[in-house]
Amino acid sequence: MAHKIIPIGPYHPLQEEPEFFKLHVDGETVVDMDIEIGYNHRLIEKIAESKNFDQVTFLVERICGICSTSHPFAYVNAIDDLIGIQVPERALYIRTIIGELERVHSHFLWLGLAGHFLGYNTVWMWAWRYREPVLDIFERVAGNRQNYAMMKPGGVRRDMFEEDFPWIKKTLKDLIPKIDMFKGAVMDDPVIHARTEGVGVLTKEDVHQYCVVGPTARASGVGIDIRKDDPYAAYDKVEWKMITHEGGDVYSKAVVRILELYESINIIIQCLDKMPKGPIDSGIKDIPPGEGIGRHEAPRGEVIHYVMSDGGNSPARHKIRAPSYMNVASNKKAVIGESISDATIILAAVDPCYCCTERMAVVDYKTGKKMMDGQDLIRLSQEKTERLRGRHNMPPLH
């Protein structure tokens, strides 16, 4: 069959996980897909063996620019597990707050990108505008908008101040009406339904076969969440519910993320109310020989770190597995059989911070001639939305 190949990638400076997708298309339908990763392989696992245990926290913070606390969080959990140490309670609450603030800003970011891919550029601007107050909270707490450097084996690196709590709570509560607005925009818009419902479906069996994690799994009705299943930090000390949605399509993934925003804000406010006074660090001196496994439910799903110590100053082995490692592989299942105009949103639905779509190009398989580039493909997706809006007698977006 005379297939065309659409290469997507290899990477874009804005994207934290470089990927390269080669879509084989027959007419408008995607018939096969190759995924290649490793364009920006940094071998951080090897570098970790040359840093001391404290420095590794900063190293793994630089794995991902969006969920920058996810890796340090899983790493400190692994070290705490290796030593078998009890972390001071106040530190557990602070860790939880940082983890959840990150989920809020990360989900807003995804919401914006998803809106952009569908042609709703206003949603994009709004989502990123409402993400800003969350980054302001980070700046007040940690001094940085990203790479907060809060985690530390056995505790946290810096304390939070009670006088900031009312302002943090107010800032977060002010976001709730905005989230209500997004919820309404996604759930009540017939065009968004038409673009996302039944598109890129992952069944429960696919979830098991590909072992996907996080919102990608929960949107297929599989209730897995490390925060509930293997509680750490203060997640078992506050009341919250795990969000799942049946459907497994792009729509379900959006709904899960939007509803999780409410839960995260709920968790942070409870943590601020319940946070006890006391030390924030258990003062670890030496790391004994042994091994530990730490996990954290990042915005995109389970992050798992395995650390082996031989009693020296540095890890003897440090294995890191990010959630997208599992989720991106499942794209092969989700995108085959769908149309090219839906490919961008399906590939974006697992939330790999998929900025490299701008590097997409349609190339004629036989002649090697470029037919379309990334901008054309986003335009294709946006035009489809406009057509559907026309059919629903809605005004055009652009």
Place this chain on the structure above:
Amino acid sequence: MKRESIIENIKVRSGKDLLEFTSKSKNRVYFTINKNILAQIAKYLFSDVKARFSTASGVDTRKAVEILYHFSIDEIGLIITLRVILDKSSLEIESLTPLMKCAEWIEMEMHEMLGVNFKGHPNLKHLLLTDDWPEGNYPLRRDNGA
């Protein structure tokens, strides 16, 4: 299924091929098993217990290469780690990819980083390193370049 019954089942199925069992904490247990029964135990965990395969860690311990397969049983928050010790003279083990698709990438990664051959893997090429990476050069091996 309860934590104890899963652990007991693995012990029974492993028989004399179980070399060591460690319960590090409530939610972390480690089994060291002979490589010939890995596929069988993995099948029990993945298909019968419906465990989720989290990832595998390949470690060069100088004397040997160890592979740790981490399975997560989410209902009870337990991580079961199956440790297999491979002698450096025969770095070969049965692939788990035919059983579970999620093992495909991590086996490719361990193949290129540590030089382990996964028998029965459908697509054992480079994952992270470039295709023209020199043969026999394994970045995570401690005897690399020696």
